[in-house]
Amino acid sequence: MTVPCVTVSRERGEAVRQSLIEADALTEDYEIEVMEGRIYIPVDPAAVPDGLRDALTERELSHRDRQLTPADLLEFEPSIERLGDIVILDEDDRRRAQEIAEAVMESGLPCETVLNRASPIEGELRVREWDILAGNSTETVHREYGYEYLLNVAKVYFSPRLATERRLVTEQTKPSEHVFDMFAGVGPFAIPAADRDADVIACDLNEHAIAYLEENARRNGVAEQITTVQGDVSTVADEWTGWADRIIMNLPHSADEFLETAVRLAGDCCMIHYYDIADAEAPFASGETAITEAATDYTVSVINQRVVRSYAPGQLNIRVDAELSAHNR
Numbered sequence: 269m270t271v272p273c274v275t276v277s278r279e280r281g282e283a284v285r286q287s288l289i290e291a292d293a294l295t296e297d298y299e300i301e302v303m304e305g306r307i308y309i310p311v312d313p314a315a316v317p318d319g320l321r322d323a324l325t326e327r328e329l330s331h332r333d334r335q336l337t338p339a340d341l342l343e344f345e346p347s348i349e350r351l352g353d354i355v356i357l358d359e360d361d362r363r364r365a366q367e368i369a370e371a372v373m374e375s376g377l378p379c380e381t382v383l384n385r386a387s388p389i390e391g392e393l394r395v396r397e398w399d400i401l402a403g404n405s406t407e408t409v410h411r412e413y414g415y416e417y418l419l420n421v422a423k424v425y426f427s428p429r430l431a432t433e434r435r436l437v438t439e440q441t442k443p444s445e446h447v448f449d450m451f452a453g454v455g456p457f458a459i460p461a462a463d464r465d466a467d468v469i470a471c472d473l474n475e476h477a478i479a480y481l482e483e484n485a486r487r488n489g490v491a492e493q494i495t496t497v498q499g500d501v502s503t504v505a506d507e508w509t510g511w512a513d514r515i516i517m518n519l520p521h522s523a524d525e526f527l528e529t530a531v532r533l534a535g536d537c538c539m540i541h542y543y544d545i546a547d548a549e550a551p552f553a554s555g556e557t558a559i560t561e562a563a564t565d566y567t568v569s570v571i572n573q574r575v576v577r578s579y580a581p582g583q584l585n586i587r588v589d590a591e592l593s594a595h596n597r
């Protein structure tokens with residue numbers, strides 16, 4: 269019997285698999301197959317994102333030995349997110365959360381810990397509190413596009429939902445480029461950029477994030493190309509004035525407050541990847557104005573605008589890619 273699948277060239281396989289996971293379109297009942305340079309990924313066709321609809325086909329794929337899922341044990345499909353061997357819930361009802369946690373642990377999912385969100389992401393360090401429902405470790409190793417990230421969700425920021433977004437930015441990096449990641453976290457932009465032979469400065473205020481970033485740089489074989497800096501980027505980055513060819517500003521709620529620093533870091537020609545949480549009616553305008561007003565000695569060209577995800581009703585998480593060219597060039 270044939271099953272619906274998405275087919276792309278083998279080289280695009282991992283990127284497409286990640287986007288299908290993010291769209292919740294991957295079906296785990298069948299094996300992925302590679303044949304004559306093409307990969308065939310089994311999917312739920314209704315959930316396949318628009319950009320991959322042309323790649324839909326049918327193919328005979330081998331059945332996987334079916335493991336018990338949490339939904340098999342509950343009478344509903346729970347909403348869960350996976351980060352390494354941690355399963356994350358977002359349940360207000362504590363009894364329902366506990367019931368899901370027990371089903372997750374009994375199921376065939378590779379899971380050591382189940383956590384429930386206990387606060388919003390808060391404060392300068394963008395960390396949240398958790399209720400531990402099963403297991404006891406908040407540290408895990410998460411894999412994304414072939415890279416490994418060791419991290420502790422109780423001590424650092426990390427969102428697996430931004431995998432494609434990070435990929436879209438880091439695949440723009442060129443060998444020998446000077447990349448300044450102003451809000452680097454545990455390194456999910458800095459490490460792939462360094463792996464593309466860029467020279468990377470990665471800064472974060474959170475000492476735990478920097479410690480994980482250094483460990484992750486070693487794990488992924490790019491420690492030589494990354495210099496880490498712990499502290500408030502607006503006060504610790506003077507050494508790199510005029511240095512950067514590319515700047516990543518992944519602090520969406522307050523990146524505008526750091527534009528002056530970004531402009532100081534920028535070389536004569538520099539791409540800024542600027543993140544914002546903005547009104548859905550005109551999501552790019554305020555960021556573009558803020559960049560233009562900060563970069564008075566540059567011509568600012570907006571190269572790309574992207575909606576990363578919906579953030580809250582009427583609000584979007586967006587990215588603006590703006591190229592700065594110095595007037596005196």
Ligand SMILES: C[S@@+](CC[C@H](N)C(=O)[O-])C[C@H]1O[C@@H](n2cnc3c(N)ncnc32)[C@H](O)[C@@H]1O
Nearest residue numbers: 392393425451452453472473474499500501518
């Ligand atoms: C939204 S997180 C992004 C982390 C990382 N880029 C990622 O994608 O996982 C923002 C990061 O900025 C750091 N941060 C906040 N204020 C900062 C500042 N003034 N200077 C440097 N880092 C800061 C936080 O500690 C946090 O790790």
